[in-house]
Amino acid sequence: MSDTVRSREEVSIADVAERAGVSVATVSRVLNGHTNVREATREKVRAAVAASGYRINELARNLRTAESRLLLTMVPDFGNPFYAAIVRGIDSVARQNGYFMLLCDTGADPLRERSYFDLLRGRRADGAICLDPAAVQNALAEEASALPWVACCEFDPDAGVPYVGIDNHLAAGDVVRYLIAKGHRRIALINSGHGYLYGRQRQAGYRDALEAAGIAANPAWQIDLDSLDYDAGERAAAQLASLGRERPTAIFAVSDTLAIGVMNGLRGAGLRVPEDVAVVGFDDIAVAAHVDPPLTTVAQPMQALGEAAANLLLKRLRDPRAHVPGVLLPHRLIQRRSA
Amino acid sequence: MSDTVRSREEVSIADVAERAGVSVATVSRVLNGHTNVREATREKVRAAVAASGYRINELARNLRTAESRLLLTMVPDFGNPFYAAIVRGIDSVARQNGYFMLLCDTGADPLRERSYFDLLRGRRADGAICLDPAAVQNALAEEASALPWVACCEFDPDAGVPYVGIDNHLAAGDVVRYLIAKGHRRIALINSGHGYLYGRQRQAGYRDALEAAGIAANPAWQIDLDSLDYDAGERAAAQLASLGRERPTAIFAVSDTLAIGVMNGLRGAGLRVPEDVAVVGFDDIAVAAHVDPPLTTVAQPMQALGEAAANLLLKRLRDPRAHVPGVLLPHRLIQRRSA
DNA sequence: CTGAAAGCGCTAACAT
DNA sequence: ATGTTAGCGCTTTCAG
Numbered sequence: 001m002s003d004t005v006r007s008r009e010e011v012s013i014a015d016v017a018e019r020a021g022v023s024v025a026t027v028s029r030v031l032n033g034h035t036n037v038r039e040a041t042r043e044k045v046r047a048a049v050a051a052s053g054y055r056i057n058e059l060a061r062n063l064r065t066a067e068s069r070l071l072l073t074m075v076p077d078f079g080n081p082f083y084a085a086i087v088r089g090i091d092s093v094a095r096q097n098g099y100f101m102l103l104c105d106t107g108a109d110p111l112r113e114r115s116y117f118d119l120l121r122g123r124r125a126d127g128a129i130c131l132d133p134a135a136v137q138n139a140l141a142e143e144a145s146a147l148p149w150v151a152c153c154e155f156d157p158d159a160g161v162p163y164v165g166i167d168n169h170l171a172a173g174d175v176v177r178y179l180i181a182k183g184h185r186r187i188a189l190i191n192s193g194h195g196y197l198y199g200r201q202r203q204a205g206y207r208d209a210l211e212a213a214g215i216a217a218n219p220a221w222q223i224d225l226d227s228l229d230y231d232a233g234e235r236a237a238a239q240l241a242s243l244g245r246e247r248p249t250a251i252f253a254v255s256d257t258l259a260i261g262v263m264n265g266l267r268g269a270g271l272r273v274p275e276d277v278a279v280v281g282f283d284d285i286a287v288a289a290h291v292d293p294p295l296t297t298v299a300q301p302m303q304a305l306g307e308a309a310a311n312l313l314l315k316r317l318r319d320p321r322a323h324v325p326g327v328l329l330p331h332r333l334i335q336r337r338s339a
Numbered sequence: 340m341s342d343t344v345r346s347r348e349e350v351s352i353a354d355v356a357e358r359a360g361v362s363v364a365t366v367s368r369v370l371n372g373h374t375n376v377r378e379a380t381r382e383k384v385r386a387a388v389a390a391s392g393y394r395i396n397e398l399a400r401n402l403r404t405a406e407s408r409l410l411l412t413m414v415p416d417f418g419n420p421f422y423a424a425i426v427r428g429i430d431s432v433a434r435q436n437g438y439f440m441l442l443c444d445t446g447a448d449p450l451r452e453r454s455y456f457d458l459l460r461g462r463r464a465d466g467a468i469c470l471d472p473a474a475v476q477n478a479l480a481e482e483a484s485a486l487p488w489v490a491c492c493e494f495d496p497d498a499g500v501p502y503v504g505i506d507n508h509l510a511a512g513d514v515v516r517y518l519i520a521k522g523h524r525r526i527a528l529i530n531s532g533h534g535y536l537y538g539r540q541r542q543a544g545y546r547d548a549l550e551a552a553g554i555a556a557n558p559a560w561q562i563d564l565d566s567l568d569y570d571a572g573e574r575a576a577a578q579l580a581s582l583g584r585e586r587p588t589a590i591f592a593v594s595d596t597l598a599i600g601v602m603n604g605l606r607g608a609g610l611r612v613p614e615d616v617a618v619v620g621f622d623d624i625a626v627a628a629h630v631d632p633p634l635t636t637v638a639q640p641m642q643a644l645g646e647a648a649a650n651l652l653l654k655r656l657r658d659p660r661a662h663v664p665g666v667l668l669p670h671r672l673i674q675r676r677s678a
Numbered sequence: 679c680t681g682a683a684a685g686c687g688c689t690a691a692c693a694t
Numbered sequence: 695a696t697g698t699t700a701g702c703g704c705t706t707t708c709a710g
Contacts, residue, residue, distance in 0.1 A: 079424070081420055103417070119397075122396065
């Protein structure tokens with residue numbers, strides 16, 4: 001009570017020890033919940049801690065224990081709502097295991113991503129989960145492969161890095177088969193360029209499903225974009241609409257943002273969805289159910305993906321030489337009104 | 340060349356020193372770019388560093404220098420795209436000043452937020468920027484006020500915490516005056532509940548502007564929601580639409596997500612935007628320009644808000660006893676087709 | 679220009 | 695059950 005004035009000077013474990021009339025070791029034991037301390041002593045220490053306003057210096061503890069209990073999650077674009085649920089999944093597992101999870105916005109820039117890996121190298125974080133494009137990951141794989149990290153959603157199965165994701169080839173096939181079952185034979189694909197592995201996988205799934213149904217793919221119906229934003233989708237739709245009688249009756253866009261842009265572009269060209277052109281997206285982001293018409297799309301088990309990634313990472317931290325396998329989780333086609 | 344095999348054992352500064360035939364002090368000097376080292380010695384050290392694959396242990400350095408050069412940004416909801424540009428602004432300033440910025444998703448939960456503040460208390464981060472609701476901040480203000488942090492967008496001017504934001508009262512007034520100028524007199528407000536200070540400020544701005552124009556506010560046209568998501572906006576619109584002849588001709592929603600939901604709800608009720616009901620949102624998030632019709636809304640200078648917040652924080656870190664003032668930045672009404 | 683040595687604040691043997 | 699002590703890996707006087 002008499003010591004209300006907390007000096008702004010840092011109070012250390014030694015100060016607490018002195019105050020409580022015990023050794024620093026005892027204070028440390030109390031702090032860490034070791035059982036071999038007499039209750040009376042424990043109480044004295046607690047009182048001294050409270051009275052002094054002591055706060056443990058985790059930096060010192062971390063240096064000593066050689067771990068930070070910090071996990072990093074690297075996202076390529078913080079503005080993309082797609083990552084939200086994944087991040088929540090990671091966070092919940094991290095928390096349950098006594099770790100903090102902190103987010104890094106890499107901007108899909110290898111240099112920035114490298115700088116975050118430096119946090120691992122400098123022992124300031126214990127591990128990382130990377131949601132970045134496989135290309136970015138690969139640029140770093142060589143020197144980074146010894147570091148404790150796992151890939152999520154975007155990954156190269158051959159990079160030797162543990163990963164979690166879905167079967168993109170199968171998912172794209174499911175979309176095409178769904179569209180075919182609805183009577184479509186003129187199906188376009190709007191893809192995300194070759195930076196993303198998932199793009200190549202979905203393209204292959206699209207092609208193979210078409211082929212399996214005996215439908216020849218029209219090259220004019222395959223558009224590769226270098227962006228995933230609404231505008232890009234809009235422009236692609238305009239391009240497809242301008243085909244006139246040669247235009248497709250269904251469009252599969254590899255992301256919901258693209259698909260929403262597509263619907264806008266179609267509307268701009270005087271075409272109705274789904275009457276004139278059906279549209280399917282990918283990801284099932286929050287707005288997808290709230291655009292007009294609501295978007296048919298492929299849902300990934302985002303939360304589960306994040307949880308699985310976190311669990312993989314923790315396993316790797318516990319046993320650095322454990323074999324950590326790649327994991328594929330099931331997706332789901334969400335049927336709404338756009339197709 | 341002969342030493343390609345990097346032992347997985349941690350190599351320390353002492354190892355490098357031995358290898359280079361110098362003292363650890365000299366290695367440290369080279370590492371930190373001190374000038375008082377002979378070029379030949381410097382070269383020897385560099386070679387030893389490269390050959391050994393040495394990586395500085397930042398934990399140790401941080402302990403010694405008593406700083407982490409880590410900044411935290413706390414967001415209430417990682418999934419809300421509203422924060423993206425702000426975060427980028429913070430990040431760029433942090434980077435330019437040699438800091439890492441890491442994101443924390445608090446879920447607007449005071450307990451979780453407190454846990455992140457613990458990172459500050461434990462010296463694992465040097466400072467923080469908090470984008471959380473003022474209510475959450477206040478729950479922590481008492482004990483947290485000694486910590487180096489600033490509030491951004493949501494803040495209590497009286498909490499004694501440095502802040503950056505916009506003039507919400509004025510912005511809401513601008514919206515109402517714009518609507519009045521367009522001939523509207525039946526203007527509804529869809530608000531976000533009382534958890535958010537900006538909600539109260541915008542409500543006051545709405546009321547005052549109406550009053551100044553001699554228009555009596557109809558209580559049935561003021562809806563308080565406890566959520567900001569699309570569904571909530573949709574339900575509120577349905578409620579307003581059900582008023583029949585008593586329904587408003589314009590709706591001001593305090594966030595774009597709400598506004599988009601409102602437009603959907605209106606459409607569901609057979610009402611056209613803007614012909615039957617005009618809609619104005621707030622924030623100018625990315626989708627706002629891509630919904631149908633494009634949304635008229637208030638843009639906040641997000642990037643600038645983030646930069647200003649980061650600069651305030653850095654100033655506070657440099658001089659803990661400096662007076663750091665509150666800062667208000669200008670907003671802008673973006674006129675599109677919804678109103 | 680370089681080295682020796684003293685810590686930063688903590689944990690974990692190893693005593694007692 | 696408690697204390698002593700040796701570091702964790704680094705930076706920084708202080709000497710030389």
